[in-house]
Amino acid sequence: MKLMIRVFAILVTIIAFAPASFAQTLTGAAARKSPQADAFLAYEKALIAGGLDAARPTMTAAKVDDLQGMARAFGEDGFKQFLDRMRSGAQGEARRKQIEKVTVSGDYAVLEARDGPNAVTVQHLAKTSDGWKVSVKQ
Secondary structure (H helix, E strand, O other): OHHHHHHHHHHHHHHHHOOOOOOEEEEHHHHHOOHHHHHHHHHHHHHHHHHHHHHHHHEOHHHHHHHHHHHHHHHHHHHHHHHHHHHHOOOHHHHHOOEEEEEEEOOEEEEEEEEEOOEEEEEEEEEEOOEEEEEOOO
């Protein structure tokens, strides 16, 4: 009996102090209504409407650097074409309906949105002191 109590106490301690890094996967309506989905949609809306400067508040510093690098690599015309492709896709609630899955692991998340039968957008997000923001792969 003492051994059983000791084993139980050890298990309770392990569970209590285990890191909260277990991933949680949201699908369907739960994924579409998640704070990560809201952050993703705010990012796309701002980027489409006003470009990089307008979207800056919806991104981490690392994502800003990533997009600035992409803009330099593609040039002004190439970045404009990138934004035009985004504008031609689903936006707002239609875009929300395309969100299929959000996997959350602590302060990091990966969102998947179906753009077409064989195309999926994978967007990384990070939780900041200001809430969820679009980020880069960690």
